[in-house]
Structure formats: structure tokens, C-alpha cells
Amino acid sequence: MSYRGKHRRAVRHPVLRAVAATTAMVLLAIAGTAFLAYRHLEGNITVSNGFDDILGDRPDEVDVEGPSKPLNVLILGSDTREGQREVSGSSAGLSDTTILLHLSADRERAYGVSIPRDLLVDRPECTDPDDGSPIEGEELAQWNDAFALGGEACTIAQFEEMAGLRVNHFVVVDFAGFKTMVDALGGVPVCVPQEVNDPIGDIYLPAGTYKVTGNQALDYVRVRHSIGTIDTGDIGRMKRQQAFLASMVNTAVSAGTLFNPAKLWKFLNAATQSLTADPELSKMGTLFDLAQDVRNIGLDKVQFFTVPFEPYELDPNRLVPAPEAERLWEQLRHDEPLRRNLTSGATKASEGDPSEPKKRRNPEQEAQAARDGLCA
Numbered sequence: 001m002s003y004r005g006k007h008r009r010a011v012r013h014p015v016l017r018a019v020a021a022t023t024a025m026v027l028l029a030i031a032g033t034a035f036l037a038y039r040h041l042e043g044n045i046t047v048s049n050g051f052d053d054i055l056g057d058r059p060d061e062v063d064v065e066g067p068s069k070p071l072n073v074l075i076l077g078s079d080t081r082e083g084q085r086e087v088s089g090s091s092a093g094l095s096d097t098t099i100l101l102h103l104s105a106d107r108e109r110a111y112g113v114s115i116p117r118d119l120l121v122d123r124p125e126c127t128d129p130d131d132g133s134p135i136e137g138e139e140l141a142q143w144n145d146a147f148a149l150g151g152e153a154c155t156i157a158q159f160e161e162m163a164g165l166r167v168n169h170f171v172v173v174d175f176a177g178f179k180t181m182v183d184a185l186g187g188v189p190v191c192v193p194q195e196v197n198d199p200i201g202d203i204y205l206p207a208g209t210y211k212v213t214g215n216q217a218l219d220y221v222r223v224r225h226s227i228g229t230i231d232t233g234d235i236g237r238m239k240r241q242q243a244f245l246a247s248m249v250n251t252a253v254s255a256g257t258l259f260n261p262a263k264l265w266k267f268l269n270a271a272t273q274s275l276t277a278d279p280e281l282s283k284m285g286t287l288f289d290l291a292q293d294v295r296n297i298g299l300d301k302v303q304f305f306t307v308p309f310e311p312y313e314l315d316p317n318r319l320v321p322a323p324e325a326e327r328l329w330e331q332l333r334h335d336e337p338l339r340r341n342l343t344s345g346a347t348k349a350s351e352g353d354p355s356e357p358k359k360r361r362n363p364e365q366e367a368q369a370a371r372d373g374l375c376a
Contacts (some may be wrong), residue, residue: 045271050129056125096222098114105335107296107356113307113357123141127153128149135149157366162329169280178217187217192207209354236372239306240372242304246304309322354375
């Protein structure tokens with residue numbers, strides 16, 4: 001009896017040890033895979049030390065109450081990128097998209113403020129990112145000249161001088177890689193109110209509500225002509241880009257993406273390959289925290305709109321900041337909820353799916369949507 005009892009214990013212990021060892025190996029394998037995936041995604045991101053190339057003084061941060069501090073991220077869309085390398089600043093390229101993403105200190109609000117590429121502002125002295133030579137400042141310079149001349153550092157300096165608002169992080173999104181992100185999501189829904197046949201940009205888009213992928217997605221965010229009831233150029237395009245971003249965010253945080261490991265991996269891999277960011281934001285942990293903050297705020301509180309502007313009196317094809325723009329920057333500096341007149345016509349991320357019924361709009365809003373080439 002005692003012999004059999006000892007025998008059973010002798011068998012049981014090796015079995016338990018084997019189970020424990022196998023479990024440990026599985027956990028280590030999973031952890032190792034996660035670590036390698038984490039390192040892979042982080043390695044995709046190009047790191048830029050653009051903050052180091054800013055000349056002159058930068059705005060101070062205003063102390064506000066909250067569990068965190070307000071966060072200002074300048075997002076730039078670029079049509080060029082020179083490989084995966086650590087750089088001091090990007091080479092000359094085109095940036096027709098500039099958005100300030102502001103997250104409140106209490107993480108209850110998020111604003112995405114678009115800045116027109118044709119806005120005339122004072123550009124401060126900058127540094128050439130290729131050879132370090134100085135670039136003279138200019139009064140009433142076109143907004144997107146800053147990126148072409150001095151990369152992200154010059155654009156950040158220009159923004160901070162205009163708004164008096166300190167930029168905490170920046171990210172440059174490569175438009176060529178942008179279409180890969182859209183493909184990884186399986187497409188992003190858009191609504192085109194009427195057929196687009198743009199011979200200037202060689203862009204054709206059928207009318208209707210459908211998903212766009214690849215070059216078609218790129219065409220949608222680039223098209224400036226032959227869309228809408230009148231040619232609103234860059235302004236209409238910004239409105240459509242805001243609607244597209246809302247739709248893309250909506251798709252990315254949907255259950256169909258978050259609970260589909262293969263699709264989520266493809267999207268994250270494509271997204272990180274498309275990014276150039278400051279050293280801190282290039283870390284996956286920081287990016288993950290930022291994404292979580294935006295998600296926890298709630299898509300109905302993430303609003304995209306355009307900085308107030310008015311035509312430049314000497315050239316109707318150029319724009320200047322309207323008086324209300326200073327009120328906008330002042331409220332953001334002090335992390336205050338924006339007044340409704342500043343966010344009127346804003347697109348919410350929760351309204352991103354154009355196939356879903358929209359809140360009823362008044363005739364003026366419907367007319368504006370038609371002018372901008374959006375479905376009412």
C-alpha cells in the first residue's frame with residue numbers, strides 16, 4: 001500500500017513539472033513574440049530630431065488643472081519620404097495637410113484643427129535640414145512653404161509663432177504609405193455626392209457611398225477640383241479630409257479591426273511604416289498611450305474643424321487668419337472648452353461612417369456640405 005502510494009507520488013510530480021515547464025515555455029514564447037512584434041513596429045518608425053533645429057524662443061506651457069497636462073501634436077501629411085533612417089529633419093517635400101491635435105488635460109476633449117496650405121502667415125528664420133544653412137524668415141509667407149524649405153522644424157516654429165501654443169509632439173504621415181494603411185483596414189467608407197472627373201489632377205471618382213482603397217483613397221483626399229457645387233479648392237479638400245479621417249478613425253477602432261488580430265497587425269505595420277516622429281512619440285508605448293487617450297475620450301468628443309480664416313484682400317486666392325483665430329488659440333493655450341461658434345460645422349469621429357444616418361442638418365449646413373463636395 002505504501003509502495004503504491006509512493007509510486008503515485010513519484011509519477012505525479014514529473015507530470016506536474018512537465019505541465020509547468022510546458023506552460024512556462026508557451027508563456028515565454030507568447031511574450032517573446034509580443035516583444036519581437038513590439039520591436040518590429042517601433043523599428044518601422046523614422047525618428048526625427050526636428051525639435052533640435054528650431055531657432056529662437058519657443059512658447060511656454062500654461063499650467064492648467066488636470067490629472068495630466070494638455071497635449072498638442074502637430075500632424076503633417078507629406079508626399080515624400082527618404083527611407084527608414086534617423087534624421088535631423090526631413091528633406092524638402094510637399095505638405096498640403098497640417099492638423100493640430102489638442103487633447104485636454106482631463107482627457108475629456110480632443111480637437112483636430114486643420115490649417116489651410118494657402119494661409120499667409122509670418123515665417124520665422126529656419127534651418128535647412130540638409131546642410132544646416134539658415135533660411136531667412138518672411139512676412140506673409142504661404143503656409144506650406146515652411147515644410148518645403150525647412151521640413152517639420154520650420155513648420156513647428158511657424159505654427160508656434162502664429163498660435164503662441166507649444167507643440168509637444170509631431171508626426172509626419174507619408175501619403176504613399178497612407179494608402180497601405182487604408183488597404184490594411186479593408187477600405188474606408190466615403191460618400192461622394194456626384195461623379196468627379198478632374199482632368200487637372202487626373203482623378204475620377206464615381207458618385208455614391210462606398211469603400212475606397214489604395215490609389216482611390218489617395219485620390220479622394222487629394223482631389224481639389226470638379227467636386228462640389230462650386231470649386232472651393234483647398235478649403236473643400238480640407239473638409240473632405242476631415243470627413244475621411246473621421247471615417248478612418250471610426251473604422252480603425254471598430255470591433256472588426258480591434259478583434260481581428262491579422263487585420264490589426266496589418267494596419268499597425270502599415271501605419272508605423274508611414275510615420276516620421278519625434279524621439280518620444282516614435283516609441284510604441286507613447287503612441288499606444290496617445291491612442292488610448294483618444295479612444296477613452298470617446299469618438300463623439302473628437303472634433304475636426306478648420307482654423308477661422310478670411311480672404312486676403314490683395315489676393316482672393318490666398319487666406320489670412322480671421323480675428324476669431326486668436327480666440328481659438330487663446331482658449332487652447334489655457335485648455336478651455338471651445339465656444340460653439342469656433343467648432344460650428346465640426347466633423348465628429350463618431351459620425352465617420354457615411355453609410356450611417358446623419359443628424360438632421362439645416363438648409364445652410366446642407367448647402368455648405370454640397371459646396372464642399374460632401375453628402376448632407
